[in-house]
Amino acid sequence: MKLDQMDLLLKQALKPGRYIHSVNTMKAAVSLAEHYGEDMEAAAVAGLLHDCAKNLRDDETLEYCRIHGIELSELEKRQVFLMHGEVGAILACEKYGVNDEIVLNAIRYHTTGYPEMNMMDKIIFLADYIEPGRTHSEVDNVRKLAYEDINRALIGSFDNIIKYVIHQRGLIHPNTIKARNSILMLISDNNQIRI
Structure with a gap:
């Protein structure tokens, strides 16, 4: 399926605000991919579809997990919304015809991150965080850093x-802690400084 066809299908599936966020994330992902010499088409698809499962109800998300044999941790059972990345990767494949594992993995982990994130994973995670619709107080510094040092x-x-x-007072997914620690160690190793 071509990107414009995915876009039309996604626009029908999401609430207007979520759709705008998805388009903004796609644009940020393409910009970051171009900056870092990554596949811009893959970044566009992953950015556009990263939240394709976001509007599912918890029971629908749980049903996708059950059908596809995804075992949820106790934390994930309590915060089912964290599974929209995992289920989004399934929907991207089944509904949007995506079979590129790099794209699917970037969708899968865009919410929590995970250790050993590749460049596309990092681009989609950051694009979701820095897209122009995000206005929280800390975003401007991260936007600037995104083009200087992605890690x-x-x-x-x-x-x-x-x-x-x-x-x-929410629960922090272990993948987020592991991803953060992994990148901190990478930065430390590259700079040969102690954390």
């Missing part, structure tokens, strides 16, 4: 997300 930008976004979740 430091990711640390900024992870730190801000973790602070927000703590402030909301």
